[in-house]
Amino acid sequence: MGSVVAQAGDWAFVAANWETLLLGTVVTVLLTATSLSLGFLAGFPAGTVEVYGSGWVREVVGTVGVVLRGTPIVVLIVLFYFGLPIPDLGTLPLVEIRMDTFVAATLALGLRSGAYQSQVFRGAIESIDEGQMEAARSVGLSSRQAIRHVVFPQAIRRSIPGFQNEFTIVLKDTSVAFAIGLAELLTRAENLYLQPGRDTAIMEVILVISAIYFVLTFATNRTLDYLGEIYAIPGGEG
Amino acid sequence: MSLLELDGVDKSYGDEAVLHDVGFAMDRGDVEVIVGPSGSGKSTLLRCVNRLTEIDDGAIYLDGEEVHSLDENALRRRVGMVFQSFNLFAHRTARGNITLGLTEVLDLSRAEARSRADDYLARVGLAEQADSYPAELSGGQQQRVGIARALAMDPELLLFDEPTSALDPELIGDVLAVMRDLADEGMTMLCVTHEMGFARSAASTLTFLDGGQVVERGPPEQLFEKPSHDRTRSFLGELTDLNR
Numbered sequence: 042m043g044s045v046v047a048q049a050g051d052w053a054f055v056a057a058n059w060e061t062l063l064l065g066t067v068v069t070v071l072l073t074a075t076s077l078s079l080g081f082l083a084g085f086p087a088g089t090v091e092v093y094g095s096g097w098v099r100e101v102v103g104t105v106g107v108v109l110r111g112t113p114i115v116v117l118i119v120l121f122y123f124g125l126p127i128p129d130l131g132t133l134p135l136v137e138i139r140m141d142t143f144v145a146a147t148l149a150l151g152l153r154s155g156a157y158q159s160q161v162f163r164g165a166i167e168s169i170d171e172g173q174m175e176a177a178r179s180v181g182l183s184s185r186q187a188i189r190h191v192v193f194p195q196a197i198r199r200s201i202p203g204f205q206n207e208f209t210i211v212l213k214d215t216s217v218a219f220a221i222g223l224a225e226l227l228t229r230a231e232n233l234y235l236q237p238g239r240d241t242a243i244m245e246v247i248l249v250i251s252a253i254y255f256v257l258t259f260a261t262n263r264t265l266d267y268l269g270e271i272y273a274i275p276g277g278e279g
Numbered sequence: 280m281s282l283l284e285l286d287g288v289d290k291s292y293g294d295e296a297v298l299h300d301v302g303f304a305m306d307r308g309d310v311e312v313i314v315g316p317s318g319s320g321k322s323t324l325l326r327c328v329n330r331l332t333e334i335d336d337g338a339i340y341l342d343g344e345e346v347h348s349l350d351e352n353a354l355r356r357r358v359g360m361v362f363q364s365f366n367l368f369a370h371r372t373a374r375g376n377i378t379l380g381l382t383e384v385l386d387l388s389r390a391e392a393r394s395r396a397d398d399y400l401a402r403v404g405l406a407e408q409a410d411s412y413p414a415e416l417s418g419g420q421q422q423r424v425g426i427a428r429a430l431a432m433d434p435e436l437l438l439f440d441e442p443t444s445a446l447d448p449e450l451i452g453d454v455l456a457v458m459r460d461l462a463d464e465g466m467t468m469l470c471v472t473h474e475m476g477f478a479r480s481a482a483s484t485l486t487f488l489d490g491g492q493v494v495e496r497g498p499p500e501q502l503f504e505k506p507s508h509d510r511t512r513s514f515l516g517e518l519t520d521l522n523r
Contacts, residue, residue, distance in 0.1 A: 177368070182379070195369060274412055
């Protein structure tokens with residue numbers, strides 16, 4: 042243990058199990074995609090309601106957001122997994138994950154992300170100058186048309202940096218699905234070094250998956266930076 | 280019948296009365312210029328006409344119809360507005376700023392909207408800038424797009440809320456020239472402005488508003504040469520000095 046030879050053997054062990062880590066990465070990416078999508082579908086309308094809504098709808102949306110943002114993600118994911126009546130949905134072929142754990146993880150990560158994304162959108166909408174709305178209304182657009190054609194296109198551009206942040210957080214937080222045994226990257230990594238006699242490989246395995254998480258976040262952030270540049274308003278501050 | 284008539288209009292924000300018993304009428308083709316110290320209620324008055332702000336009491340009639348009885352979007356289709364800070368849609372080109380109302384409100388086809396937008400841009404001298412975004416234009420150019428945007432809707436009345444106050448002095452001339460042309464072509468215009476040269480030469484009627492009330496109203500030469508109120512004299516005197 043600790044000898045140079047043994048360490049070389051541990052790297053070889055990681056390399057030999059690349060398929061396991063690849064599957065874990067696929068599950069992590071899938072879970073990030075489903076969670077962010079759910080978060081967007083929930084967060085965008087929620088942010089809109091927080092700005093333009095009124096009455097009990099706005100109250101409910103605001104309160105749900107506060108609760109979701111105020112609960113640790115591990116607690117949420119365990120709560121959803123054991124607390125919701127999710128039926129046994131079998132196993133997803135190819136990546137071999139239990140669907141009920143995947144659904145529970147998506148709900149927890151997605152709704153939590155929605156609670157944060159709603160704040161990103163709310164802030165972006167509120168940052169649009171009031172004069173934009175007044176000018177649109179003065180041309181005769183209804184407030185709905187004005188929001189859709191004038192406020193949203195500008196607010197979405199302004200929410201890209203906040204969304205990038207959110208993407209990074211969700212991607213890394215998929216690792217908490219480990220708590221309910223979903224076979225994503227961290228869980229599969231653990232399964233590797235928990236094999237008999239492989240506890241020497243903990244560092245190597247963990248370093249490799251750290252690198253995988255980093256490459257994923259870095260590459261996606263660069264892509265979003267690029268999209269932000271393409272869709273930036275010419276001459277504007279963005 | 281008057282195109283626009285205000286009758287006993289009151290408006291307060293909380294305890295503060297902004298407009299009190301304001302009344303006047305203007306005919307089609309009139310150019311009414313409203314002047315007054317800041318806080319006198321000039322902008323509020325304009326905003327009440329297209330109902331960006333609702334009045335508390337009194338009535339406003341557009342071509343004989345009480346504006347409150349009209350659908351607010353229908354009203355605004357007939358009454359254009361030009362803003363002090365331009366308020367161009369930042370994410371749309373100069374042309375796109377004009378076409379939005381044409382396609383969404385007037386239901387024109389994209390091709391019709393585009394050609395009408397280009398006509399109006401040419402009219403304000405910005406044919407070359409059709410594809411530029413607001414942030415790429417000078418203040419004077421932006422304001423002329425703002426005028427073209429309002430004009431393209433073919434309004435019966437145009438409201439100007441201090442259209443040159445946010446401009447550098449050397450950019451004011453182009454905007455005023457466009458406004459003069461409009462006045463000459465018979466556009467009905469209600470303008471809040473500090474441009475005394477424009478008020479003197481283009482206005483059919485000048486109204487001096489102070490403390491939310493109409494202090495004096497009449498032909499510009501009368502208010503400039505022999506005003507009946509001291510307040511009018513001192514205010515116009517100061518402004519004219521400033522403009523020199």
